[in-house]
Amino acid sequence: MPTLTPTGDEPAPLGRNEQAVLGALRRSRAARSAYDILDEVRDAGLKAPTQVYRALEKLVKRGLAHRIESLNGFVACRHPQDQGFAAFAICTRCGAVRELADEALIAPLRHWAGAEPFAIEHVTLEVRGLCPACAGG
């Protein structure tokens, strides 16, 4: 029998690998590739891409990290309270990734989802351009 989880589901604490990877993501304002992360967490004992990918998969499932499709990279979640959709503004010059919680952006998607005969599992919304700092100067 698989390990019995007593009540509903305890979140189960993060393993050493997950903690190391999440730490690396939190320290960065830009998205990091799995191999970038690997370079940074070698000290913590991770030695192969698989370990990083496994940790990332768990973190993403829990909503503690997000995958940025247009960069083949990952970021730590900055809006832990959100369930479901996430959106990102990505600066093409400095690489900064800002997680958008803007309801004005997300509500229309929910509305569309209600009207369309399409069972949504996940939405990717990534806006690329220049952040104020990079555009202004």
Add this chain to the structure above:
Amino acid sequence: MPTLTPTGDEPAPLGRNEQAVLGALRRSRAARSAYDILDEVRDAGLKAPTQVYRALEKLVKRGLAHRIESLNGFVACRHPQDQGFAAFAICTRCGAVRELADEALIAPLRHWAGAEPFAIEHVTLEVRGLCPACAGG
């Protein structure tokens, strides 16, 4: 002096490689990877990934094809009249990709863009889930 284009910019006809790649995309209702495409256009004389990627780059620049970030794949454009944003509904079961021209989906993005101090270059909006055919049965 670089080749002078007489008036504004003539679209310039597609080369053999672009035509072959675009044909492969149009024949498919799912997104195709560059290597998938390569397998299909070997007959037409393309022999290396670079050639496919170059053709894809030109097609995307012209708006005749789109990259689907969440699949590392490409589709032919089905709404040639659209300028700017494109959005996609992707079935995770059958792989069908539908290009969404729905103004209800796109207008909020334009609105957000106007209000935010962020200079948008490109928007990726990909909705993953089950298409009616795959969800219904």
Add this chain to the structure above:
DNA sequence: ATCGCGAGCGTTATACTATAACAAAACAAG
């Protein structure tokens, strides 16, 4: 205790995606 099973982790190897770098050929101007 200890045996057996299943889940997860570490490790190696490999598949898939994308681009760099250079050679050859096509094209336009003079």
Add this chain to the structure above:
DNA sequence: CTTGTTTTGTTATAGTATAACGCTCGCGAT
């Protein structure tokens, strides 16, 4: 024709992701 410019072909390599397998650990059954 000659030369500079641009495109196309070719080879090699970089970057991203997963498959496969064996080991260990924790837990329940004997």
